[in-house]
Each structure stands twice: as C-alpha cells, then as structure tokens.
Amino acid sequence: MTTTINLLPWREERRKQQQQEFIVLLVVAAVVGGLLFWLWQGSVDQQIADQRARNSHIQAKTAELDEKIKEIKELKERRAELVARMEVIQSLQGNRPSIVYVFDQLVKTLPDGVYYNEIKREGDLFTIVGLAESNNRISRLMRNLDQSDWFEGANLLNVSAGNDGTEVNSFTLTVKQASRSGQEEEEK
Template sequence: MANINLRPWREELRAEKQKQFVVMILGAAIIAAGLVFLWKTDMDSRIAYQQSRNAYIETATKKLDEQIREIESLKRKRDELLARMQVIQDLQGTRPVIVRVFDELVRTLPDGLFYTDLKKTEDKLSIVGMAESNSRISTLMRQFEESDWFADPSLSNVAEADNRRAGYSQFNLSVQQKTPEPEAEDK
C-alpha cells in the first residue's frame, strides 16, 4: 500500500516557522531592549559623572575667585602700605631740609627787617615781611641770591605799613627753594 500523508504538514511547518519567527523577534526585541537599557544606563552614569566634574569645577572656580579677591585686597593693602612708607621716607628725608631752610632764612635776614608771614608751596616760598628801608629789602634779595638753599628771589609788592608800624615798609617776596649740592650741606 502506498503511504499517503494526510496530516497538514505544511500548516504545521508554517506554524512552526511562525513560532520561530515570533521567538526570534521577541528575542531580538529583548536583546535590543537590554542594549538600549545598558546604553541609557551608561549615558546616565556618564552624565552624572560629568555633572559631578562640573560641580567640582564650579566649586574650585568659586574658591579661586575668593582667593583672587583676597589677593587683590592684599595687593591694595600692600600698595597703600608702600605709599605710606614712601610718604614717611619722604618726610624723614626732608625733615633736616626744613630745619636747614629755616636756619638759612635766619642767616639771610638782615638787621632792620622781619618776617610776618611765610608760606611754602612745593618749592616756592612766599614771604611777607616788614623792613625799615628799601635797601634792607634789596640786601635780603642779594643774600637770597648768594644762598645755597634759595634762588630766584622775586619782589612783588612794597607798600607803606599801617600806623602801628610807622616807618616800616611791608613787602611781598617769593623765592625758589633749591636742594644744595652735598658739599654745600656740610658747610
């Protein structure tokens, strides 16, 4: 007798292949979902790591900004202290000069003449005084010319004094103060 297969083998084969296809699709979907999950987890961890680095950099930047402000403040204080030290050194350096200037003012003062007002502006000395005669004023100007500490005397005004100083002339004189050579200071 002949073997005749009456089973629906084609439908079974098709159903089997369809099951395999569905299993393969589900397997591929599960693998793809797993890969997507791993990729997302990796990206999240990288983002978290970068955010922590950014936070560290921001914290370090804030600390550096504070240090920069502190350094600038210290530099300002240092500059102020240096300026104060310079002023003190200038004052210490010019202290003997003032004494010498007053000493020279007394040395150049002829008899019959006295000062009523002295004003110093930078290197210019303005003098207001009283003199018995105009010749005493010219003697004062000659002595200023000969002095190592003064130069360029300039007489701006000579007037008769008020009643309290009868016989005296009031004068306004300006003279440049100069710094003498070192050997002139030793005299």
C-alpha cells in the same frame, strides 16, 4: 502499485511550527535588543554622571580660584595703600630736617636793618613780609637769598615807604625753596 496519499494536514503543521519558531526568534530578538538598549542606556547614564561630577569639580575649583583672586586683589589694594602711606611718611621724614635748615638760612641771609614780620609757606614758595631801613637793605636781602643753596628766584612784590614819619620801608617778597640736590650737599 499503491500510492499513498497523505491526507494529514502537514502544511498546516509546518506553518504552525514556522510561526512558533518565528515568534520564538522574535521574542529572543526583542530580549536581546532590550538587553542591548539597557546596556547602552546604562553606559550613557554613567558617562553623563561622570561628566556632571567633572563639571561640579571644575565649578568648585573655579569658586576657590575666584576667592583666591579676590583675596589677591584685596592684598594688592592694601599693599598699594601701605606703599602710598610709606611714601608720605618718608616724604615727611625727609622734609622734617629741611625746615630747620630753611629757618637757619632765613636768619643767615638777613642783613642788618631788615626785620621779618611774617613768613608764609605754600608748597616750596615762601612769602616774606617785613621792614627795612632802606631799599638797599631789601636788595641785599634778595641777593643773599639768591646766593643761598636753600633758596632761588627771590622776587620783590612791593615796597612802601613808612607813612608814620619814620624812614622804615615795608616790603613783601617771594622766594622759592631750592631743589634737594643743592641742599643735600650743604647738609653734609
């Protein structure tokens, strides 16, 4: 029997072949890994770009809303100013005819022998300075003012007798203009 001995270095060839296969597999794995990393990186970059686009859109819309809010605030301020002006004008318009009635009532309540020298108005308070032939006539003036629908709370501040030899008394009194409800009835 003959035995054959293989003297060829088959183990070395097998190792070389296995090394070459390992290197090929390693390169293929590196290429596949690189490809997967590149795809993942592209996906992440796209998501970041999409989010930035959404953020810029939100910022643009927020800026628009801020401008609209600013406009609304300005319009509300202008409206409040206009409403205040309208109220002042209505108040002045409403009080305009009342001064005519006030002067009419001042004349109607004036008894004979009493004369006005000065009438001052501060708000609803009238200060009347005048002359009267007697204290009774001053009292009659105060009663007439209190009975009027246009006045209330007549208050005598002072009376002084004439020093120039005449029997005329000078007086100062205050009276308040009555509330609008009583006056509106008289106007009708």
